[in-house]
Amino acid sequence: MISELCSLNRRQLVLQILGLGLVITSALVIWRSLVYLTNSESPMVVVLSGSMEPAFFRGDILFLNHSKRSISVGEVIVFNIEGRKIPIVHRVISSYSGKTLNNTNYLTKGDNNFGDDTVLYAAGQPTLSTDNIVGGVAAFIPCIGRITIIMNDFPILKYSVIGILCFLVVLSRD
Structure with missing residues (x-):
């Protein structure tokens, strides 16, 4: 394969490099456009487990929307927990308002799980804060x-x- 690359003339080599650059640039433009449109730093996630079946199945791609509005009970959200790399996709089953507007906490549960997510949260964290939430599910593509x-x-x-x-x-x- 290296001998094939070495045998290319300059014009062919430049065209190959430009083609690869175009593919990479297109992917980055699509990603940044999704970040802008969804107002979320992570506009897409893949469902990795069956905890949300039958709403979402393993392998579904979720598009997120992170607006500054409050989350309502029954909404499916994606959240991060301190110490875990992979975000979790579960449904809000209750919310608890604090003394200030930005001090709302949430309790979540996977549709296919028996209990709530308190065992998933960080030690000493009984509920999720708004800082833990990556976004709400706006749309999805199955299986991709x-x-x-x-x-x-x-x-x-x-x-x-x-x-x-x-x-x-x-x-x-x-």
Whole structure:
């Protein structure tokens, strides 16, 4: 494959690099557009477990909207817990208003779980604060996120696909 790249003339090599740059730039523009439109730093997440079935299934892609409005009971939200890398997608089952407007706390539960999420929260944290919430679910696409799950579960498959795509790009230079 390296000999194939070395045999390219300058114009072909520049076109290959520009094509790759265009693909990467397009992905970044789409991502930044979603960040702007949804007003969320994380505009999309993939459902990784079956805790929200039948509302959302493993592999569904969720589009988030993080506005400054209050969250209502029954709404599906995505939240982060201190010490955990992966956000959680669950439904708000109750809210508790504090003394100030920004001091509302929430209790969540997965639709397919038996109990509430207090066991998931950080130690000494009985409910979620607004700081924990990444966003509310605005829309979703079913099943497309399964590709992400498969690639994360089988890293060798991910690197094989990347290698095959690179090989095909080199072959398609004609």
